[in-house]
Amino acid sequence: MTPSTYSPAKISAEGRHARERGDPVTANPYPAGSDPHRTWERGYRTPDAEARDTSAAATDGGADPAES
DSSP states (O other): OOOOOHHHHHHHHHHHHHHHHTOOOOOSSTTTSSSHHHHHHHHHHHHHHHHHHHHHHHHHHOOOGGGO
């Protein structure tokens, strides 16, 4: 895969799709330290954050601690 000149949303989607294909996070095609590299990795890792959020909500019954 060659680095693209897409928008940040498209680059993030590239990272998400790489994860779905089973590619390692090291498959990031953008230069380390660059904005596209960080955006791609954020897209790759976002499902982890969403899963943690969903799991936490299920564990506490979905209650919002700010509402207590």
